[in-house]
Amino acid sequence: QVQLVESGGGLSQAGGSLRLSCTASLRAFSSYNMFWVRQPPGKEREFVAEISWTGDDTSYADSVKGRFTISRDIAKNMVFLEMNSLKPEDTAVYYCAAAQLRPGIDWSRPDYWGQGIQVTVSS
DSSP states (O other): OOEEEEEEEEEEEEOOEEEEEEEOOOOOOGEEEEEEEEOTTSSEEEEEEOOTTSSSSEEEOTTTTEEEEEEEEEEGGGEEEEOOOOOOGGOEEEEEEEESOOOTTTTTTTSSEOOOEEEEEEO
16 A cells, blocks of 8 residues: 655754655655645645656745655655745645656655645744
8 A cells, every 4th residue: 555654844943954755665665756735724726846756856836845845755655845935825735746767757646645734924
């Protein structure tokens, strides 16, 4: 059974840092692009960051660029999101997602979702 399990969320003051981790029980983990997606309260899910199957390529939403860093440890089947200079508008449930390599990979239609983890940033 495939599972994506997030950890590391919680409460931070504005300007603080948190590190999210996602452990993936995926066969051939290295053949998946990995995403972080978030859902702010009362809003739709939105893209945060993506990392390629090799880890060589990354992309970010404009709202987090320069503050968040996505990385992966292929040997440990893990992906991370380092979040710095947190803002109250970063408050959301954060989801880890995995999409197996194929044409037209879309963060909103991955193969697997994690259960989500709450991140709350106070002003």
